[in-house]
Amino acid sequence: MFLFRSVIMDSLHWRKLLHLLILFVFLRSNIVNGLKCYCNSDSPSCPNSTCETDGYCYASTALDNGExxxxxxxxxxKALIPIEHPFSCSTTRTRNxxxxxxxxxxxDMCNRDLRLELHTKPPDKETSSETAAAWQFLPWVMGLMxxxxxxxISFWWAHRYPKTIKRESRSLFAPEDSLCETRHPMMTATIRDMIELTTSGSGSxxxxxxxxxxxxxxxxxDIIGKGRFGEVWRGRWRGENVAVKIFSxxxxxxxxxxxxIYQTVMLRHENILGFIAADNKDNGTWTQLWLITDYHENGSLFDFLTAKTIDANTLIKMALSIATGLAHLHMDIVGTKxxxxxxxxxLKSKNIxxxxxxxxxxxxxGLAVRHNVASDSVDVPSTNRVGTKRYMAPEVLDESMDSRQFDPYKRSDVYSLGLVLWEMARRCGTACxxxxxxxxxxxxxxxxxDDMRRAVCIERRRPVLPNRWHSDPVLSAISKVMKECWYxxxxxxxxxxxxxxxxxxIATTDNYKL
Incomplete structure (x- = not known):
């Protein structure tokens, strides 16, 4: 009897262990495989109409050539921006x-049953004639109103300002009259206006x-540039030029x-490229990743210096604006926001x-890092990209920089700034x-x-300073600054x-008009 009971107890233990093992395998498979979603594209990422993700399943309905x-x-x-309310999962406010x-x-497969419909109902036949009749009278009613x-307004204006009624009445019914303007201010707002009207003051x-x-x-x-990330286009929004950076x-x-990074609180500054919007646009075959910023028709500093020379006044103005922008980047602003x-x-002339x-x-x-003061850590991007080799500081080239501390990253930026100042100074003056x-x-x-490591770290070479700089007070002063940047x-x-x-x-001492 005791032997029989022990066998039963052992079998119960083994059954519990088996159940726990099955549960563990099931949970592990879910963790490894992630969320399974239904997909209907022909891409390799969609085998057997199924894809796996650590994020969300996605469904959309779009109007394509009337269908x-x-x-x-x-x-x-990682594609959900921001994670708490991703715009890639959001329809516009009015479900357009x-x-x-x-x-x-x-x-799993939660998106298979989502059959989203567009709100494009035609008017009922019974009410269409009544609606048409009502619309016939609408222009008359609106005109009378x-x-x-x-x-x-004219009556009120005449009684309030009788002396100026004749002058004002000439333009009262002119096409550009703003007294009878009924359009919403957001319909005519520029991008600058929209930033002022819609931001809360946080600068994000x-x-x-x-x-x-x-x-x-x-x-x-039209396309205005290409890089390893993709292309840069000039775009138009309500008559304004914008720059559209399209990532592959x-x-x-x-x-x-x-x-x-661009949406970091309080980042907006006159010497930081103005960020407007980011969006991912799915055309059914692939996803375009857009980054929309201010457009500057002079192009990059590299393009500008290649095509034009500058005087001492412009050199100081450009150098001071770059240093001001970099100082704003490097500075932390303490507060709740x-x-x-x-x-x-x-940092290089092509990125200015x-x-x-x-x-x-x-x-x-795209390669910027942020300092987390609370934990004294560095928020480093997950991308495998590195900076431009020609502008890398010695400690970056020989891998001696402590990447766990934030200050070394700032000092590396200063080294690159010294090289940019050298590029500008070479194009300054009549005998540039x-x-x-x-x-x-x-x-x-x-x-x-290896080439840069040999020149910068082993041979310790730096860009040559022409002799003519020593006789020019501005170039001489700026050459001292750049040498203190690339120690x-x-x-x-x-x-x-x-x-x-x-x-x-330097600008104040030499009385240059900035």
Whole structure:
């Protein structure tokens, strides 16, 4: 009897262990495989009409040449911006007549049963004739109301300002009259107006629905640049030029990171490239990743220096604006809506744009890192991209930089700024030199890391300073600044704020009009 009971107890234990093992395998398979979603594309990422993700299942209905097109797929967690309310899962506020989007993650294949419909109901036949008859009288009613309003305004104006009634009455019913204007201010607002009207003062950018609305209304005009990330286009939005940076799908991490950095609280500054919107546009075959910023027709500082020379006044103005922008990036603003310190990590003349007034703005923040003061850690992007080899500081080239601390990243930016100052100084003056990139005389046109490491770290070479600079007070003063930017020892370099103050003093001392 005791033997029989022990056998039963052992079998119960084994049964519990078996159940626990099955449960563990089931949970592990779910964790490894993630959420399974239904997809209907022909891409390799959709085998057997199924895809797996760590984010959401996606369903959309769009109007394509008069026909409704249903799209199903997965969205990865890293593509959700912001994570708490991703705009890639949001339809516009009024569920417009062109696209409806919905996401879910409640269970596997949860998007298979989502059949979203567009709100494009035709009017009922019985009421269409009545509606048409009503519309026939609407212009007369609106005209009478408009005339009454203008007459009332004229009567009020005549009694309030009798001396000026004759002068004002000439333009009262003119086409440009604003007294009878009935359009909503947001319909005629520029992008600058929208930023002022819709932001809360935090400086973190436009609301996501406004960003999406702007992105959907932009018309691409012509291509103005290409890079390893994708292409840059000039676009038009309500008559305004904007720059549209279109990332390739393999650069999704860079797009996500740059959009995230640009929307950092209190980042907006006159010497930082103005961010307008970010959006991902799915055309059914692939996803375009858009980053929309201010457009500057002078192009990059590299393009500007290649085509034009500058005088001493412009040199100081450009250098001071770049140093001011970098100082703002590096500075942390303490407060509940404060800004963390940010390091650029890829500062070069091609990532600096020239405004119409010949001041500069710093752009391309895809590699930027942020300082987390609470934990004294560095928020480093997940992308595998590195900075431009020609502009890398010695400690970056020989991998001696402590990447766990934030200050070394700022000192690396200062080294790159010194090289940019050298590029500008070469193009200054009546007897200026042809444009050349830094280290053009000691490394190949497309240098490898070993080439730069040999020149900068082993031979400790720096760009040559022409003799004519010593006789020019401005070039001589700026050459001292750049030499203090590219010291071999990072701790000996100037800070961005010190550079800004020094350049401002040079401008004041020599009485240049900035």
């Amino acid at each position: 409704m097109k249903h799209t199903y797929h997965c969205i990865e967690l 007549e062109s696209v409806v989007i919905q996401c879910c993650n409640s269970r 408009l005339l009454s309003a203008c007459a009332a 950018g436009l609301p996501l629905l406004v960003q999406r609305s702007i992105a959907r209304q932009i018309q691409l005009v 799908s393999r650069e999704e991490c860079s797009w996500f990171r740059e959009a995230e 404060g800004k963390p310190a940010i390091a650029h990590r890829d 744009l020239v405004k119409l007034n010949l001041t500069c703005v710093i752009g391309d923040l 030199d042809d444009y050349q990139p830094p280290y053009y005389d000691c490394v190949p046109p497309d240098p490898a890391l 071999q020892n990072p701790a000996a370099r100037l800070t961005a704020l010190r550079i800004k103050k020094t350049l401002a003093n």
